[in-house]
Amino acid sequence: MSSSTQPFRLAVIGSGPAGVYAAETLLRSAPVKSGELAVEIDLYDQLPTPFGLIRYGVAPDHPRIKGIITALHRILDRGDIRFLGDVEFGTDLTIQDLHTHYDAAIFATGALKDADLDIPGIDLEGSFGAADFVAWYDGNPDYPREWALDKESVAVIGNGNVALDVARVLAKSADELLRTEIPANVHADLAAAATTDVHVFGRRGPAQSKFSPLETRELAHPKGVQVVLEGRDLEQITEAEWEAIRADKRTDQIVSTFEGWLEEQRRREAAGEEPTDAHGGPVQRRLHLHFWHRPVEVLGEDGKVTGMRFERTRLEEDGSLVGTGELVDYELGAVYRAVGYFGSALPGVPYDESRGVIHNAAGRVTKADGTVIPGVYANGWIKRGPVGLIGATKSDAIETISSLLEDIDAGVLTPAPERDADAILRTFDERGVEYTTWEGWRALDEHEKSLGAAEVDAEGEPRARVKVVEREEMVRVSRDGMTTISVSTPA
Known part of the structure; x- marks a missing residue:
């Protein structure tokens, strides 16, 4: 693995367990921990909030499963993964944008249908x-x-x-x-x-x-x-x-x-x-x-x-x-x-309609005929189908990241032409995309907890949280909680 003066830029589409664990697996890999490979990771979600199916696909009376959010929250709270929410792939963010701004992309969009x-x-x-x-x-x-x-x-x-x-x-x-x-x-x-x-x-x-x-x-x-x-x-x-x-x-x-x-x-x-x-x-x-x-x-x-x-x-x-x-x-x-x-098709990404997954081999996205598309990967249910629990998702991440590291080492990935981390933010500003950030999520998180504290359950105890449902309100609370975003202008 050759070192570089510029960080390797990775986009992860989907902020549920499959997306977070893929990013975390790369950060915990030997080349990154040894300093041989510097990385910058952007984690995207079409919703203003992180955590995907753990927040929106698990019954509210399952606190043990919801506890997985605590582990995901701890990972994202470190600050070495940049979260960008309320960004819809295919409209706000395109496959061409990924090729322009990132050396590789991992799709971890799950199976929602x-x-x-x-x-x-x-x-x-x-x-x-x-x-x-x-x-x-x-x-x-x-x-x-x-x-x-x-x-x-x-x-x-x-x-x-x-x-x-x-x-x-x-x-x-x-x-x-x-x-x-x-x-x-x-x-x-x-x-x-x-x-x-x-x-x-x-x-x-x-x-x-x-x-x-x-x-x-x-x-x-x-x-x-x-x-x-x-x-x-x-x-x-x-x-x-x-x-x-x-x-x-x-x-x-x-x-x-x-x-x-x-x-x-x-x-x-x-x-x-x-x-x-x-x-x-x-x-x-x-x-x-x-x-x-x-x-x-x-x-x-x-x-x-x-x-x-x-x-x-x-x-x-x-x-x-x-x-x-x-x-x-x-x-x-x-x-x-x-x-x-069942998984959903993504614009510009090869999709197996019979299985509801992205065509892939060991996490490397392929065309229908098996030809590998360099720099594009998949993880989680959109990779293997909606089977298995968190343990299987972690194993998936290890396989996908292993494929990614092999490709970096082999030099088969084309470097992104636009490497400035703020360039994609400028693109969103130009398109009027009101993205949310991890700081914004922290604000919404505290807001929902305050709504819960103001109410009581059937036993008269304060509620832990009340979810905000309206997207506009979620974005407003998140954006209000974000400090003024300073996006650098290219020289």
């Missing part, structure tokens, strides 16, 4: 993508402020973490969510919701659900919520599968939780007792868990959702899932599909 569920009726009024609902209740400024929650019985299709989050938010009382950073408009809509029954449907059995043991137990924690199971879903498990369940600690804990709920449910029914929530209180909402259900059709009338049809499934001895031919209909007023995320 809902994957398709290709069944009849999926486009009826009242059928929603879970990703849109999550963005709404997380206060993403690019989504509607109101959400109609006027149906008593709703379905959530999927057995992953997002399905669990959506079901829990729909079933939980709005006041319980006041202890979180839930925006005021979201709390108001949830408080007025007519929802009494939330049905979660999975294609496979209880042992194949992707919930963690803790997340499973937490389903029954909200006050006023009863978890309801179908006895036949557990009775369908074969003896061989039971042996495999008991041999795996994680799976055993999950299925044992289901067994305990079902046993208590049956005991109360046999004794003629009224059901209660996990705290012994009255039931106000029911969370139904359905397994072995493959979606067949969303049923409707006059263009609106009225129910869903499923086919019962079972596992073959080789573990493959097959339909039994038995069809089951449910009356429902709304459907939320949580069957996965």
